[in-house]
Amino acid sequence: MFKDIAIAALRENGYKITKPREWIVEYLDGNKNHPTALEIFDDIRKSDKSISFATVYNTLDTLVKANIINEITIDSQSSRYDPDTSNHVHFLCEKCKKVIDIHSDKVKPILESMPGKVSGFDIIVRGECDSCIKKS
Amino acid sequence: MFKDIAIAALRENGYKITKPREWIVEYLDGNKNHPTALEIFDDIRKSDKSISFATVYNTLDTLVKANIINEITIDSQSSRYDPDTSNHVHFLCEKCKKVIDIHSDKVKPILESMPGKVSGFDIIVRGECDSCIKKS
DNA sequence: TTGCATGCAAACCATTTGCAAACTT
DNA sequence: AAGTTTGCAAATGGTTTGCATGCAA
Numbered sequence: 572m573f574k575d576i577a578i579a580a581l582r583e584n585g586y587k588i589t590k591p592r593e594w595i596v597e598y599l600d601g602n603k604n605h606p607t608a609l610e611i612f613d614d615i616r617k618s619d620k621s622i623s624f625a626t627v628y629n630t631l632d633t634l635v636k637a638n639i640i641n642e643i644t645i646d647s648q649s650s651r652y653d654p655d656t657s658n659h660v661h662f663l664c665e666k667c668k669k670v671i672d673i674h675s676d677k678v679k680p681i682l683e684s685m686p687g688k689v690s691g692f693d694i695i696v697r698g699e700c701d702s703c704i705k706k707s
Numbered sequence: 708m709f710k711d712i713a714i715a716a717l718r719e720n721g722y723k724i725t726k727p728r729e730w731i732v733e734y735l736d737g738n739k740n741h742p743t744a745l746e747i748f749d750d751i752r753k754s755d756k757s758i759s760f761a762t763v764y765n766t767l768d769t770l771v772k773a774n775i776i777n778e779i780t781i782d783s784q785s786s787r788y789d790p791d792t793s794n795h796v797h798f799l800c801e802k803c804k805k806v807i808d809i810h811s812d813k814v815k816p817i818l819e820s821m822p823g824k825v826s827g828f829d830i831i832v833r834g835e836c837d838s839c840i841k842k843s
Numbered sequence: 844t845t846g847c848a849t850g851c852a853a854a855c856c857a858t859t860t861g862c863a864a865a866c867t868t
Numbered sequence: 869a870a871g872t873t874t875g876c877a878a879a880t881g882g883t884t885t886g887c888a889t890g891c892a893a
Contacts, residue, residue, distance in 0.1 A: 587892050589848060623850040628883065644780035644831070649882055662821050677816045684811055685798050687836040694830045695780070700823040723867045723872060759875040764858065785857055
């Protein structure tokens with residue numbers, strides 16, 4: 572389970588386990604919405620928990636540095652965060668704005684062809700999804 | 708030549724050919740540095756040309772909309788722009804900060820496997836380049 | 844007890860906007 | 869002449885920072 576792995580990874584890297592960090596990890600567990608920092612902040616606040624903006628940013632930074640989550644740049648306005656660190660592509664439908672995760676074995680060959688050691692990646696494809704094409 | 712193609716494409720899309728647009732297109736012609744809007748602004752100003760910040764942004768937007776250049780998000784701080792719209796991957800060396808363009812036929816299979824119509828993409832791989840590995 | 848982490852508000856900085864003047868067609 | 873485009877400066881909005889207080893270890 573993501574939460575347990577994340578908490579363990581934080582511990583291993585010498586980070587303290589605090590309430591805000593637990594909340595954010597819980598929030599991201601199984602989350603496929605690629606939320607922004609603001610969305611995370613708002614949603615956590617809605618559930619009677621007190622958290623500050625700076626802490627959301629700090630914690631997300633920490634989780635990214637510890638390789639527990641990925642920062643994705645599909646939205647040029649603001650960073651989004653993804654707890655799924657497995658090889659996948661983000662397909663953004665520009666009509667309905669949905670981000671579809673595509674787990675594909677076609678990603679690996681690209682990573683293997685890089686002229687150096689790979690530490691992370693972000694594959695963003697923009698277009699129009701089948702569901703929107705059918706509607707038009 | 709990129710400049711001629713870009714100007715023609717602007718005309719075809721009903722955009723007027725103005726000095727600032729020419730300067731920016733010339734600046735980007737053959738440019739492999741993936742510059743930011745600020746870098747473009749500064750460099751154009753350095754060569755005795757008067758241009759405003761808003762115009763740089765407006766023009767880059769226009770060029771992106773007309774599919775003449777790509778906006779790339781390799782830098783979470785600010786957008787970068789690439790006149791090379793052919794299928795390639797951006798490999799960012801986190802040590803020397805260089806962005807290496809990798810033209811690869813491995814990109815196409817990914818685009819073809821998307822659940823919809825593809826209009827654009829941005830493939831970013833982060834790591835350490837061979838040259839930096841050798842130095843350490 | 845010892846630092847690391849949090850929270851607040853102010854600062855920062857890339858990008859956008861409104862509008863009058865200038866220019867392309 | 870008509871309608872875009874430019875340029876300026878101010879506004880916006882996501883993200884970061886400094887520092888005092890709080891908390892995990």
